[in-house]
Amino acid sequence: MAVIVELSLPPESFPLGTMLTAGTDLHIEFERIVPVGADVVPIFWAWDGDLDAFEERVGDDTNVQQLVAIDQVEDRRLYLLNWDIPAGAFLEGLTTTEGIIRNAHGYGDEDWEFELLFPSQDQLTKFHNVSRENEIEYTLGKMHSLSEAGASELANIVTDKQREAIVLAFQRGYFMTPRKVTLSELATELDITQQSLSNRIRNGIEAIVEHMLFGASEH
Incomplete structure (x- = not known):
């Protein structure tokens, strides 16, 4: 059964994070990261800092093949990064265990905060062993199984804010064709940015779909 875990990781154990935030006050938030073979191509948001200087510094890193700014919403800029994973890095454990980073900040x-998804408890155990072999230290937080969470426990799958956003979007006709309300109008009603609302709706729906797919696969 699929397992979701929360963990925190010191910067020195996460070379990618250290490279992105070193010597700055930048906030970095990753979109979902799904390792494929030996390749990990992250997409992330960056804000609260000199993003032009950030691009120049990261672009000069020897591990970086390409950094591309693909979108900007207000003061937040969305990037795609092609890079080489250093041997023994934290992400190596994910690539060998088919782990998915659902959220990272x-x-x-x-310290970096992660929410990880593993296909099974065995893969989580393997990730732990690989991390220890590579001397990667982390602090493990909450852990639960998707297939163990029934429909009545959906509150454990989505956050209160995600549920609020999805319910409001449904009630106002955002999911209808054609749509009865815009994302901007919903964001104004909730008094948050359009990007924050988009993230809540997307992440909440992804969590629900994962719960349904992984749970169903075990029956």
Whole structure:
């Protein structure tokens, strides 16, 4: 059965994060990262800092093949990064265990916070062993199984804010064709940015779909 875990990781154990935030006050938030073979091509948001200087610094890193700014919403800029994973890095454990980063956030020199999804408990155990072999230290937080969470426990799958956003979008006709309301109008009603609302709806729906697919696969 699929397993979701939360963990925190010091910057020195996450070379990619260290490269992105070193010596800055930037906030970095990854979109979902799905390793494919030996390749990990992350997409992430960056904000609260000199993004032009950030692009120049990261682009000069020897591990970086390409950094592309693909979108901007207000003061947040969305990037795609092609890079080489250093041997023994944290992401190596994910590529060998088919793990998925559902969410990750880092700020300056503080610890990185992750929410990870593994196909099974065995893969999570393997990830733990690979991390220990590579001397990757992390602090494990909450852990639960998707297939163990029934429909009555959906609150454990989505956050209160995600549920609020999805319910409001449904009630106002956002999912209808044609749509009865715009994302901007919904964001104004909730008094949040359009990007924040988009993230809540997308992440909440993805979590629900994962719950349904992984749970059903075990029956």
